[in-house]
Amino acid sequence: MTHAYTPGLRVADHTMVRRERRLPLKGEVLVTRGAQVRATDTVARTLIPGNVQTVNIANALGCDPCDVPKALALGVGTTVGKGDVIARRKGMFGLMESKVPSPARGILESCSEVTGQVILREPPMPVEVDAYIDGVVAEVMEGEGVVVETPAAFVQGIFGVGGETNGELAVAVSGPGEPLTPERLTPALAGKVVIGGSYVSFDLLKKAVSLGVKAVIVGGFDDRDLRELMGYDLGVAITGTENIGLTLVLTEGFGHMAMADRTFRLLSALAGKPASVSGATQIRAGVLRPEIVVPLAAEGGPRGDDRRSTGMEVGSLIRGIREPFFGRIGKVAELPPELAALETEAHVRVLAAEFDGKVSVVPRANVELIEG
Amino acid sequence: MIDNTSNGGSPTLKGPVRSILATDCGSTTTKAILIEQREGHYRLIVRGEAPTTVEAPFEDVTRGVLNAVKEVEELSGRTILDGDRIVTPQEGDRGVDLYLSTSSAGGGLQMMVSGVVKSMTGESAQRAALGAGAIVMDVIAANDGRRPHEKIQRIRSLRPDMILLSGGVDGGTVSHVVELAELLVAADPKARLGSQFSLPVVYAGNKDARSLIEDRLSSRVALSVTDNLRPTLEQENLGPARHEIHELFMEHVMQHAPGYPKLLSWTAVPVMPTPGAVGLIIEKIAKREGISVIGVDIGGATTDVFSVFQNVFNRTVSANLGMSYSISNVMAEAGLANILRWVPFDVDERDLRNRIKNKMIRPTTIPQTLEELAIEQAISREALRLAFEQHKSLAVGLKGVQQERTISDTFAQTQSGATLVNLAHLDLLVGSGGVLSHAPRRGQSALMMIAAFLPEGFTDLAVDSIFMMPQLGVLSTVHEHAAAEVFDRDCLVRLGTVIAPVGRGKEGQSSVRVKVEGPDGVKEAEVRFGDMALLPLPEDGEVRVRVTADPDRAFDLGAGKGKAVTREVRGGVVGLIVDARGRHPFELPADPKKRIERLRTWNRTLGIYPKEL
Numbered sequence: 013m014t015h016a017y018t019p020g021l022r023v024a025d026h027t028m029v030r031r032e033r034r035l036p037l038k039g040e041v042l043v044t045r046g047a048q049v050r051a052t053d054t055v056a057r058t059l060i061p062g063n064v065q066t067v068n069i070a071n072a073l074g075c076d077p078c079d080v081p082k083a084l085a086l087g088v089g090t091t092v093g094k095g096d097v098i099a100r101r102k103g104m105f106g107l108m109e110s111k112v113p114s115p116a117r118g119i120l121e122s123c124s125e126v127t128g129q130v131i132l133r134e135p136p137m138p139v140e141v142d143a144y145i146d147g148v149v150a151e152v153m154e155g156e157g158v159v160v161e162t163p164a165a166f167v168q169g170i171f172g173v174g175g176e177t178n179g180e181l182a183v184a185v186s187g188p189g190e191p192l193t194p195e196r197l198t199p200a201l202a203g204k205v206v207i208g209g210s211y212v213s214f215d216l217l218k219k220a221v222s223l224g225v226k227a228v229i230v231g232g233f234d235d236r237d238l239r240e241l242m243g244y245d246l247g248v249a250i251t252g253t254e255n256i257g258l259t260l261v262l263t264e265g266f267g268h269m270a271m272a273d274r275t276f277r278l279l280s281a282l283a284g285k286p287a288s289v290s291g292a293t294q295i296r297a298g299v300l301r302p303e304i305v306v307p308l309a310a311e312g313g314p315r316g317d318d319r320r321s322t323g324m325e326v327g328s329l330i331r332g333i334r335e336p337f338f339g340r341i342g343k344v345a346e347l348p349p350e351l352a353a354l355e356t357e358a359h360v361r362v363l364a365a366e367f368d369g370k371v372s373v374v375p376r377a378n379v380e381l382i383e384g
Numbered sequence: 385m386i387d388n389t390s391n392g393g394s395p396t397l398k399g400p401v402r403s404i405l406a407t408d409c410g411s412t413t414t415k416a417i418l419i420e421q422r423e424g425h426y427r428l429i430v431r432g433e434a435p436t437t438v439e440a441p442f443e444d445v446t447r448g449v450l451n452a453v454k455e456v457e458e459l460s461g462r463t464i465l466d467g468d469r470i471v472t473p474q475e476g477d478r479g480v481d482l483y484l485s486t487s488s489a490g491g492g493l494q495m496m497v498s499g500v501v502k503s504m505t506g507e508s509a510q511r512a513a514l515g516a517g518a519i520v521m522d523v524i525a526a527n528d529g530r531r532p533h534e535k536i537q538r539i540r541s542l543r544p545d546m547i548l549l550s551g552g553v554d555g556g557t558v559s560h561v562v563e564l565a566e567l568l569v570a571a572d573p574k575a576r577l578g579s580q581f582s583l584p585v586v587y588a589g590n591k592d593a594r595s596l597i598e599d600r601l602s603s604r605v606a607l608s609v610t611d612n613l614r615p616t617l618e619q620e621n622l623g624p625a626r627h628e629i630h631e632l633f634m635e636h637v638m639q640h641a642p643g644y645p646k647l648l649s650w651t652a653v654p655v656m657p658t659p660g661a662v663g664l665i666i667e668k669i670a671k672r673e674g675i676s677v678i679g680v681d682i683g684g685a686t687t688d689v690f691s692v693f694q695n696v697f698n699r700t701v702s703a704n705l706g707m708s709y710s711i712s713n714v715m716a717e718a719g720l721a722n723i724l725r726w727v728p729f730d731v732d733e734r735d736l737r738n739r740i741k742n743k744m745i746r747p748t749t750i751p752q753t754l755e756e757l758a759i760e761q762a763i764s765r766e767a768l769r770l771a772f773e774q775h776k777s778l779a780v781g782l783k784g785v786q787q788e789r790t791i792s793d794t795f796a797q798t799q800s801g802a803t804l805v806n807l808a809h810l811d812l813l814v815g816s817g818g819v820l821s822h823a824p825r826r827g828q829s830a831l832m833m834i835a836a837f838l839p840e841g842f843t844d845l846a847v848d849s850i851f852m853m854p855q856l857g858v859l860s861t862v863h864e865h866a867a868a869e870v871f872d873r874d875c876l877v878r879l880g881t882v883i884a885p886v887g888r889g890k891e892g893q894s895s896v897r898v899k900v901e902g903p904d905g906v907k908e909a910e911v912r913f914g915d916m917a918l919l920p921l922p923e924d925g926e927v928r929v930r931v932t933a934d935p936d937r938a939f940d941l942g943a944g945k946g947k948a949v950t951r952e953v954r955g956g957v958v959g960l961i962v963d964a965r966g967r968h969p970f971e972l973p974a975d976p977k978k979r980i981e982r983l984r985t986w987n988r989t990l991g992i993y994p995k996e997l
Binding site: 061063064065066077121122124126127128129131133170171234235236238244245246247248249265266267293295333334335336337338354355356357358360374375377378380 | 532533536537558559560562563566567569570571572596704709710712713715716717733734735737738739740741742743744745746747748749750751752753754755756757822824825994
């Protein structure tokens with residue numbers, strides 16, 4: 013159990029990134045294996061079945077449901093336009109014909125003599141999937157989608173909102189501990205993926221949206237501001253479909269949090285390069301974290317220095333991920349095997365960590381390893 | 385060891401059972417327990433655990449099971465495995481006589497249910513699915529206020545494991561339930577675990593509509609038809625639908641989950657959904673003792689509440705109330721003010737919001753400081769309270785044909801929302817899940833449960849020591865005696881009894897006088913309105929003492945206002961808690977300073993924390 017620790021988020025300066033781009037339903041793949049694709053290229057498309065509307069003919073005509081099939085003006089399977097008469101019935105003595113117009117364009121899918129309803133299916137809707145990252149089509153899943161891969165610098169965030177986007181990386185602060193400020197958020201950042209240091213406020217994020225910034229990557233953000241941004245309190249951490257005008261990725265957590273030095277250095281070094289960003293986060297089983305992918309094309313190939321899965325040892329660099337050491341960077345001083353009592357009186361596995369020259373005991377569950 | 389052919393399909397045991405291995409494959413951890421018969425009694429010997437291996441890269445639940453069993457082997461010194469095989473029956477000292485399992489891995493059993501009238505067949509269908517251990521993703525009803533295309537859209541977007549279709553009383557109109565079936569056809573829903581296999585659909589509605597339902601659905605889904613769960617307006621018959629859900633869970637859902645076909649070949653009886661098994665043990669204990677019980681299991685993502693009142697079992701699951709993944713949703717649903725009211729010190733709202741979100745995004749972290757612990761325990765009170773509110777709103781109405789009510793009762797219940805849950809009649813409240821089972825002091829668990837459930841009169845409190853109720857639940861289907869023995873001796877930690885007079889008084893006014901006559905003599909206390917008190921009890925839950933509580937004339941302990949009540953109560957590790965803070969209403973001081981002062985006083989009285997916060 014000496015390796016009991018929370019694995020850190022991935023920060024790799026050169027790794028191979030593969031992303032599956034799958035259609036929601038079977039469809040058509042538009043690219044071939046080995047093709048070079050840009051992030052915005054459409055790689056597959058399909059048609060998803062249209063909306064379904066029910067039309068209660070029996071109610072509209074005032075007849076029994078069993079009489080509805082006879083009242084249909086058009087057969088099941090017919091294509092109809094909006095307003096086309098789909099059923100009619102003559103009144104008493106053949107006078108005053110009642111008609112039922114179609115509420116939408118579509119196909120008459122079925123008719124029920126039990127409920128007196130017809131089901132009208134609207135035309136199918138096209139859905140397209142783009143490549144998301146600049147890269148090569150490594151695999152084609154016939155009728156379903158593709159896998160795009162590229163050597164890239166790769167940074168995982170801890171939490172994000174907003175979907176996939178892309179733009180040129182731009183650094184708008186001078187250090188990882190510096191918050192994004194109004195003076196640094198200039199119109200020149202329109203269309204860019206902005207690296208913002210330790211913190212961004214809601215007002216500034218609004219300004220970024222109005223400027224046309226594609227994404228903001230920062231260490232921390234206030235939950236109070238997240239509520240303002242989304243318009244409601246986020247309950248369960250399943251994100252990625254929000255329509256908030258940009259994508260926000262937090263690399264550290266909630267509050268004012270200096271961006272991890274390595275993350276900041278890596279992203280700063282890549283300023284000017286195109287990046288793909290996703291805010292999608294899902295913390296339950298099958299953990300999905302937000303990410304920044306910066307394709308590195310033929311620049312020597314992956315060096316395999318991801319260093320993600322090394323264990324925790326004395327001397328390992330760690331970060332506190334819970335109060336009272338939240339966000340503090342330290343070094344492992346000791347890894348005692350036995351359980352120790354905390355102030356809460358809970359007995360848990362701990363480590364001794366040196367934060368700013370002072371050794372403190374911390375539950376192992378409350379630190380993460382800083383790799384590399 | 386098991387004969388499934390006799391007794392109408394219920395499993396019966398053949399031969400003696402000397403040892404039992406039972407696993408529960410949870411969404412994150414697989415827990416194994418070893419039970420042995422020693423000196424004529426079944427006892428828990430050891431417990432082992434290992435990470436669940438349903439997800440990539442393993443995608444085989446049996447890996448996690450074998451790892452947990454290996455830990456059991458190491459801790460007990462007993463050989464159970466022969467390679468990757470569990471040795472059954474026991475051969476000499478090797479192996480075990482019985483192996484059983486429950487599972488909630490991969491998100492458990494997720495269902496969509498439908499009924500014609502939301503508050504009648506819709507609610508009955510919901511109770512049937514919940515009782516079978518499912519998470520109900522949505523209730524689609526003819527009168528649920530959504531337009532047909534919205535319902536179709538919803539059905540299509542959900543990917544349930546199974547659908548329960550009900551509606552109409554036998555002999556009643558068929559058109560509404562047929563309409564629901566037609567919506568299903570139009571939506572063409574896909575199963576969660578793969579679109580290549582047919583989605584199981586249970587039809588338990590108006591029997592006159594069966595052929596119409598079969599015409600519409602049998603070629604499109606894996607349809608199975610069972611008895612109407614609401615044969616008449618005043619009868620509810622959930623048993624057949626629950627049974628069918630369990631069968632289809634085994635036949636369809638489990639067969640497509642990674643590694644489950646192998647697991648199913650190992651177990652002596654079918655793998656049960658975890659909450660279904662917990663419900664079963666609670667139901668059996670209530671029946672055996674003839675008592676009313678509430679059980680609660682608060683996890684990281686969900687909170688389950690089980691109750692048995694008037695012999696009626698109910699279970700609800702609050703899918704998004706929990707202490708890690710769902711902690712932020714507790715704040716969203718309860719509101720920050722409701723969480724803050726339980727925190728015995730000043731907290732900055734912005735800081736608290738950030739702390740809660742940080743726990744959500746790093747769900748495996750634990751409180752290191754007392755302040756952090758107190759905040760988590762404040763949040764848990766609200767999670768438990770909300771889950772209980774949801775439970776009360778669904779634990780209404782009737783169950784089974786033996787529980788007939790008149791039609792007027794039925795309408796009265798629907799209109800008033802009257803619940804079966806009556807706290808004045810509650811005998812035992814059992815808590816389970818990390819925040820309750822692993823609280824550093826047992827008094828903390830007691831106080832959390834009291835604050836969330838607000839029991840009235842006399843109520844016994846207990847926690848499940850290591851959360852083994854699921855395994856004991858499935859064990860109870862084949863060996864009720866062993867399950868009951870282990871439940872009493874090793875599973876339940878009896879905390880003591882809470883006495884809570886119902887009524888309202890003035891601060892400082894006498895509320896109740898309590899006398900405890902135990903083996904160590906007589907102890908008496910007078911408790912004033914707004915205060916709490918703790919009187920020692922023998923720690924052993926098997927020891928009983930005589931307690932007399934004499935309330936002031938404004939207060940009621942179940943016998944009427946001002947009437948004394950004498951009871952034999954069990955011992956417990958916390959003791960006898962007298963809660964004179966009032967009920968109906970229970971109120972905390974509105975003034976923050978005064979509220980914090982009161983919280984601190986109660987914490988001090990009950991010795992909740994090692995130091996003042």
